[in-house]
Amino acid sequence: MKNYKTQMEAAKKGIITKEMEIVAKKEYMDIEKLRSLVACGQVAIPANINHTSISAEGIGTGLKTKINVNLGISGDCKNYDVEMQKVKMAISFGAEAIMDLSNYGKTNTFRKELIAMSPAMIGTVPMYDAIGYLEKDLLEISAKDFLKVIEVHAKEGVDFMTIHAGINRRSIEAFRRTGRKLNIVSRGGSLIFAWMEMTGNENPFFEYYDEVLEILREYDVTISLGDALRPGCLDDSSDAGQLSELIELGYLTQRAWDKDVQVMVEGPGHMAMNEIAANMVIQKRLCHNAPFYVLGPLVTDIAPGYDHITSAIGGAIAAANGADFLCYVTPAEHLRLPDLSDVKEGIIASKIAAHAADIAKGIPHARDLDNAMAEARHKLDWEEMFKIAIDGEKARNYFESTPPADKHSCSMCGKMCAVRTTNMILEGKKVEFCSEK
Template sequence: METQLELARQNRVTPLMQRVAEDENMAVEQIVRQVAAGRIVIPNNPGRSGQKVVGIGTGLRTKVNASIGTSSDICDIALEVEKTRVAEAEGADTLMELSAAGDLDAVRRAVIHSTSLPVGNVPLYQAFHDTIRKTGDPTRMDPEYLFDLIEKQLADGLSFMAIHCGVNRYTIERLRRQKFRYGGLASKGGTFMVAWMEKTGRENPLYEQFDRVCGIMKKYDAVLSLGNGIRAGAIHDSHDRAQVAEMVINCELAEIGRDAGCQMMVEGPGHVPMDEIQGNIMLEKRMSGNAPYYVLGPIPADTGAGLDHITAAVGAASSARYGADLICYITPAEHLALPNAEDVRQGVRATRLAARIGDISKYPERRETEKMAALARRDMQWQDLESLLMFPEEARRIRDSRAPEKAETCTMCGDFCAMKKGMALFAQDIGGDKQAPGRSTAAQGGGA
């Protein structure tokens, strides 16, 4: 089977490319060129029917990923299915199933069957989980079992995988020479792989046999997302030598994988101060040949726990603005607890809004909906405004809970409504595109 990347290089338009073009309102020829160049990926395992088609990459709307999964403290398949459904209902574009406890095969299959979103995972989680259950010692993991597991999980219908290929002995040495870190290691998969290499004295098999990883991924036309196992867990560790070493390696691997015909993404940092976000994205794009960039947050402060969906949304808006292509949400529970369904809801909403803010800065030509919303708000056309909002049900709930005495206003200002007074003063001066379509000047000034 040929991958979307290989087909695009033959200038062949596939149904997936056509659908991405339609969804993004772009010429299909442009999508084909960008897929062929490795600047757009389409995670869509052909072995799983009924998936949502999602394009990720240059020129496209910034996408949002939601992550769910069990832990050793909370392991409930029904809860994970509920979180999956909430994530899809709230508008997530992709889903990562990151369970680390329980019957991982059963959890993964239940999640895949409960959503139409492209689903990804981190295969190292199950590799180490199963090794611990079998031997009691994660450092006894058999690399052959890891490769077999990657294929087994892909056969279940996964469309992308975060695989920690860039964690190697060179990156570990950088951690030692810089006297470790303020925030320690933040990646579960990355940390367990470091422990395995330290105990065995061997190189990371995912790095050492990278061509084998790509070969398995190609069989399922799955996107290989190069995991960020040495990402910073504190802003004071951002862009330290260990993180940058892994980033350089991952960008090289993205080029190697792309040359082999495998769809590739690079994963980005966790905690990054605001002033470094633009530079981080510039480095990834330049070093990887503009491979799609999948970022976690980023989180630009270390003191927002409890509201880190907001902390991360601030970083995500800037990240989207400067070229990130897929953003993994952060929930209010980040750093504190396993997310519940409401945490998932709030995380997806905050990240979608952040991506929208970044996109309308990155793509000024896509601001028409913002203009129409402003006109509807100005003219106090509440139903029109609601239809244009990202979260109409939430807006309606708030307005209905504090209904105004006069229906055309809201209880923020009441009789002192600035919009109403402004229309009374300037209704006869409105013209051109400042007159909302379908509403006359007289109607706009009505009731004033």
């Protein structure tokens, strides 16, 4: 019988779990080094004891940058079959995590199916599910009611939960004092803020934080400390509201670790490129090097329809400077629930950002595929290029849409392909264009 409840407790006791072994192998990391990073909280391995289909992943210091895919139904889009198609697409493209953000009706049937079949980590925001699950309006929900929803999600096998515990009376005071263009853009954060203002009570997740931790510890659920006061536009970034909440999140991180509960800390949001690196340093300092999970950051506010690009730019900079986990953003951000095409574009953009950052950080073997692609291009081996590409199907479709006369080039350069020309010269051949038939 196991003599530990969580990955962190095992690591503190010097125990190597099967999940640690899986992660160490994936990451080319010495198992003892990984154990020590889990023990001190710099790496989290979100793996609920009831999620039996999971293929464990690590998030944090020295590991590959992971990506998360958000999906789930809303009152305007209720087709769970489409959401399951999105799940399968996310898994096929190698997304390490999927968050079910469904916020309409009874969501547990889909969530149970998702947990049963998914090798990827599953995350939720219990606050989104509270009204539908409890069948109560916001003002009617008690503090202890919120904890019931957390327990239900934990029992079902959710690996990590976004819990907005840092938006307490202190951080709200800083938020009010500062003033913002976009106020609160976090859906869960806005609901907690509304509940606090209507009831006059403290944030229930903060007030009853120890009880929250006991539930999470029982099932080894990683707490993802939500950034309710994240900036929703460039003008609000790095303000007193954001930073005051971050201070609270650092305090809550240490309290979770004291109970052997694994932690991730969530971050911005919208932010100009010149602020991103500093924010990563501040977060790691205030939150004791806990894994950092960022939405974007989106580096400009004027590109609706293209926010998978604004997010990938910010995500690459953030991850290269210490962020560990990127939440994808789709072209539909700010506009509508994403469809299958949007989800694919968002995944690819996020994967590119994560991979580019891993190269910059010197993650072991991060360059292997890039080197393999260079070799394939050197040989003008198109099949190998398509095999290596993140989206080989798209690459093939582009290549074949305007087929070249010479199979050893593409339709852009034709026989004037630089690689072909150089290869021929180095092989001692003549390069002739006019006389070639």
